[in-house]
Amino acid sequence: MSMQNLENLKAELSSFVSKERFDSFKFYVTPVGDDVLEVPKEDIVPVVRFLRESGKFDFLMDVCGADYLNNMQGRQKRFDVVYHFFSSRTYQRLRVKAQVGENERIDSITSVWKCANWFERETYDMFGIEFANHPYLTRLLCHHEFVGHPLRKDYVADQQQHCSSALPLHFPPDPNWNPEGRSLVPLNIGPSHPATHGTLRIMAEIEGETIARANVELGYLHRCFEKMAETHPYNQVIPYTDRLNYCSAPMNNIGYCKTVERLLGVEIPPKAQAMRIILAELSRIIDHFVCIGANAVDLGALSTFFYLFTYREMVYSLFEKLCGARLTVSLTRVGGMAQDAPPGWFDEVLEVCKKIRAGIDDLERLLSGNKIWIQRTQGVGAISAEDAIAWGYTGPCLRAAGVNLDLRKVQPYYFYDQLDFDVPIGSTGDVYDRYLVRVAEMRESLKIIEQVAKNVPEGDYTVRDKGVVLPEKKDVYGNIEGLMNHFMLIIKGLRPPVGEIYDVTEAANGELGFYLVSDGSGRPYRLHVRPPCFAIYQSFPEQITGGLVADVIAILGSMNLIGGELDR
Amino acid sequence: MPYGTACCGIEFMSVMGPKYDIARFGAEVVRFSPRQADLLIVAGTITEKMAPILLHIYEQMLEPKFVISMGACASSGGFYRAYHVLQGIDRIIPVDVFVPGCPPAPEAVMDGVMVLQRMIAENHPRPWVKNWKRPAWIKPVG
Numbered sequence: 081m082s083m084q085n086l087e088n089l090k091a092e093l094s095s096f097v098s099k100e101r102f103d104s105f106k107f108y109v110t111p112v113g114d115d116v117l118e119v120p121k122e123d124i125v126p127v128v129r130f131l132r133e134s135g136k137f138d139f140l141m142d143v144c145g146a147d148y149l150n151n152m153q154g155r156q157k158r159f160d161v162v163y164h165f166f167s168s169r170t171y172q173r174l175r176v177k178a179q180v181g182e183n184e185r186i187d188s189i190t191s192v193w194k195c196a197n198w199f200e201r202e203t204y205d206m207f208g209i210e211f212a213n214h215p216y217l218t219r220l221l222c223h224h225e226f227v228g229h230p231l232r233k234d235y236v237a238d239q240q241q242h243c244s245s246a247l248p249l250h251f252p253p254d255p256n257w258n259p260e261g262r263s264l265v266p267l268n269i270g271p272s273h274p275a276t277h278g279t280l281r282i283m284a285e286i287e288g289e290t291i292a293r294a295n296v297e298l299g300y301l302h303r304c305f306e307k308m309a310e311t312h313p314y315n316q317v318i319p320y321t322d323r324l325n326y327c328s329a330p331m332n333n334i335g336y337c338k339t340v341e342r343l344l345g346v347e348i349p350p351k352a353q354a355m356r357i358i359l360a361e362l363s364r365i366i367d368h369f370v371c372i373g374a375n376a377v378d379l380g381a382l383s384t385f386f387y388l389f390t391y392r393e394m395v396y397s398l399f400e401k402l403c404g405a406r407l408t409v410s411l412t413r414v415g416g417m418a419q420d421a422p423p424g425w426f427d428e429v430l431e432v433c434k435k436i437r438a439g440i441d442d443l444e445r446l447l448s449g450n451k452i453w454i455q456r457t458q459g460v461g462a463i464s465a466e467d468a469i470a471w472g473y474t475g476p477c478l479r480a481a482g483v484n485l486d487l488r489k490v491q492p493y494y495f496y497d498q499l500d501f502d503v504p505i506g507s508t509g510d511v512y513d514r515y516l517v518r519v520a521e522m523r524e525s526l527k528i529i530e531q532v533a534k535n536v537p538e539g540d541y542t543v544r545d546k547g548v549v550l551p552e553k554k555d556v557y558g559n560i561e562g563l564m565n566h567f568m569l570i571i572k573g574l575r576p577p578v579g580e581i582y583d584v585t586e587a588a589n590g591e592l593g594f595y596l597v598s599d600g601s602g603r604p605y606r607l608h609v610r611p612p613c614f615a616i617y618q619s620f621p622e623q624i625t626g627g628l629v630a631d632v633i634a635i636l637g638s639m640n641l642i643g644g645e646l647d648r
Numbered sequence: 649m650p651y652g653t654a655c656c657g658i659e660f661m662s663v664m665g666p667k668y669d670i671a672r673f674g675a676e677v678v679r680f681s682p683r684q685a686d687l688l689i690v691a692g693t694i695t696e697k698m699a700p701i702l703l704h705i706y707e708q709m710l711e712p713k714f715v716i717s718m719g720a721c722a723s724s725g726g727f728y729r730a731y732h733v734l735q736g737i738d739r740i741i742p743v744d745v746f747v748p749g750c751p752p753a754p755e756a757v758m759d760g761v762m763v764l765q766r767m768i769a770e771n772h773p774r775p776w777v778k779n780w781k782r783p784a785w786i787k788p789v790g
Contacts, residue, residue, distance in 0.1 A: 221732075222697070222731075222732055223695075223696055223697040223732070226732075230731050230732070235731070236731075237729070237730055237731065238729045238730060238731065239731050240696065240731055240732075240733075240734075240735070241696060241731065241732075242696055242699070242785045242786075243696045243697055243699060243700060243786075244700065244785050244786055244787045245700050245786070245787045245789070246697075246700050246701055246704075271698065271701060272651060272701055272702075272705055273680070274680040278652055278653045278654065278657055278692065279653050279654075279698065299695070299697050299732075300653070300695060300697050300698045300701075301653055301654055301692075301693060301695060301698075302695055302697065302732045303654075303693050303695065303728050303730065303732065303733055304728060304730035304731055304732050304733065307730055307731065308727075308728065308730060319727070320727075322655075323654065323655055326654060326655035326658055327658060370658065370661075385661075385665075386665060386666050389661065389662060389665035389666060389667070390665070390666050390667065392662070392665075393662065393665065393666075393667045396662070406659070406662075406751075406753070407655055407658060407659055407662075407751050408655055408750060408751060643653065643654060644654055644655065
């Protein structure tokens with residue numbers, strides 16, 4: 081299938097660009113099945129514009145960089161800028177790569193896709209690759225006094241740099257901005273603020289109660305996940321993935337392990353798949369609990385928060401029975417699960433599902449028909465489907481805007497295609513729709529959990545491949561082969577073949593993608609996370625401009641921004 | 649005042665929640681303004697970008713003030729030995745109680761609050777506050 085699409089793309093592009101430019105393009109399919117197009121950096125804007133205007137791809141999912149300083153064979157230039165595209169009509173994906181040398185610039189594609197803005201800023205921050213014609217190329221995640229570019233291979237991971245002060249209010253330059261004769265009051269919300277969920281900073285200038293212009297600042301929780309991933313073996317990266325979207329930690333574990341397993345070419349046994357599906361859906365439910373609970377608390381509805389946390393505690397007890405930890409579980413390993421479920425665990429899951437069902441009914445009684453809730457959230461933050469796609473929205477926020485895109489249905493993994501569940505779709509994309517979509521999704525997740533927990537397949541909880549999974553302790557201490565196997569795996573690590581992969585899962589917030597480049601060693605060469613809420617948050621300044629200050633908090637809560645995922 | 653930044657912030661919400669109710673131990677009211685709080689609970693990773701802001705918040709609190717560092721990241725940087733993570737908030741503010749864990753179990757957090765209450769009741773000496781010098785690299789706000 082991929083070869084056919086690549087052939088079609090080749091044919092269309094050859095008639096679009098001149099012959100000598102076309103000869104320098106390279107089309108290939110990676111061994112894991114990803115379509116890749118390599119172009120010289122001068123052609124990136126025409127090619128990307130063609131991809132958008134011909135209707136072939138409507139989502140720009142991700143832009144990231146990679147530094148091949150230690151790995152230059154077969155390459156002319158040091159850096160790679162990698163673009164990932166997705167089509168919501170044909171469900172095809174494409175990776176476009178352009179090589180950029182040191183001190184060279186590449187054109188920005190923000191004129192074609194506005195959501196490339198922050199992705200390119202982050203690539204500049206991490207690698208120092210300059211994007212020509214970018215509207216506001218400044219650091220995004222590291223602080224403003226940072227010297228150097230941390231994800232370059234010659235930057236030592238623990239070389240700390242202190243910051244002496246916070247930046248004053250700043251806004252991107254806008255030629256149409258005219259403050260003459262307007263009485264504007266500067267307002268800074270965060271980063272230490274009860275409603276900014278930890279570490280978001282919103283800077284605005286307001287006129288009365290309306291926001292005249294707004295800007296956001298990120299990076300207050302930039303914990304250098306991608307650099308830590310380069311310095312740790314594959315299995316040791318799993319605790320770092322827990323802390324990405326910490327409200328639904330198992331989903332990040334599953335996303336990461338699925339990526340590595342696909343690169344390794346390993347298929348996990350059915351019981352592990354069933355456990356992963358149950359954990360993913362449980363995490364989705366608790367993530368939506370936190371989102372709705374926090375959103376409600378910010379608007380003044382305190383009781384919902386306490387009600388929802390009771391149910392969250394029940395799910396925490398389930399996780400605790402499985403691995404001992406409540407919040408940052410590291411439940412999966414590459415190749416399957418960390419350990420088997422204790423006897424009776426699946427029955428307890430079904431018990432908890434019954435209670436959660438009652439809890440969601442309580443939540444609906446508290447909020448759905450509540451006059452205050454409806455007045456605060458209906459019509460607030462509405463976004464059209466085309467706008468949402470242009471910004472790169474995925475997940476409940478996209479579905480609330482009316483776009484029927486759920487990766488569990490569109491590109492099913494594990495055995496989601498054999499399960500019976502619906503995908504709730506909203507209509508206006510406002511905060512009330514997002515709330516309703518999340519509540520409905522929780523009910524669908526309960527359906528999925530019940531279907532899977534009632535028919536758990538028999539079998540092992542992990543593959544028993546010697547090069548991937550540690551042997552059981554009784555073999556490690558019992559016989560010499562187990563001991564040697566354990567030793568080699570710990571010292572050398574599991575080693576995927578050389579290559580790259582971009583794999584996605586439908587996380588609670590949307591498409592959680594992992595772009596992994598492997599050089600055959602025991603540590604990832606480059607691991608990039610495509611966070612779902614990064615794209616959603618990029619649209620935030622535009623969403624709140626022209627609205628009331630009170631609506632800022634309502635919209636912020638509905639986007640479900642988790643700092644660990646946003647800033648990595 | 650809960651200064652929740654990351655995963656420990658979520659666990660702190662659980663501590664305040666109905667199951668592990670820290671209100672039973674006298675910590676009912678959560679104030680989000682440093683001017684009204686006497687206990688600052690730093691829950692979560694503090695990055696270099698956030699450090700000046702944390703110091704600013706601490707300086708805005710009125711005496712007597714106490715600090716609990718919740719979690720491994722706040723106590724020592726956690727397992728993030730990285731270029732943007734402050735390796736422990738005790739590098740910028742004096743800490744009374746460190747609660748280890750990643751995230752600490754809610755019982756551990758309650759134990760931390762109770763240890764602090766005992767320290768206050770017994771007038772435990774606090775040399776880390778007496779000998780605290782404001783970190784030189786952070787500019788005063790003014």
